[in-house]
Amino acid sequence: MNLEQASQNNLKFILEGIGNHLKVANRGLLDPNDYDLNKYDDLKMMYDMIKQKGNLSALEAQAFLDELREVRKN
Incomplete structure (x- = not known):
């Protein structure tokens, strides 16, 4: 998978990877x-x-989660 290209599939893959690594319980943050x-x-x-x-x-881990909240759509 080429993650250099911005696409919805790559975005989903990246967010799932971040969630898995950070062990995020509330996956709603990663939609x-x-x-x-x-x-x-x-x-x-x-x-x-x-x-x-x-x-x-x-x-x-908390710093990364805070940063995710910052880049989410409002």
């Missing part, structure tokens, strides 16, 4: 319909950082 594709690069960067970092502290 792809709540995100604009113009924010895809920001989300991809977060996904890459999470994957590269591996284990996250509770504070780091």
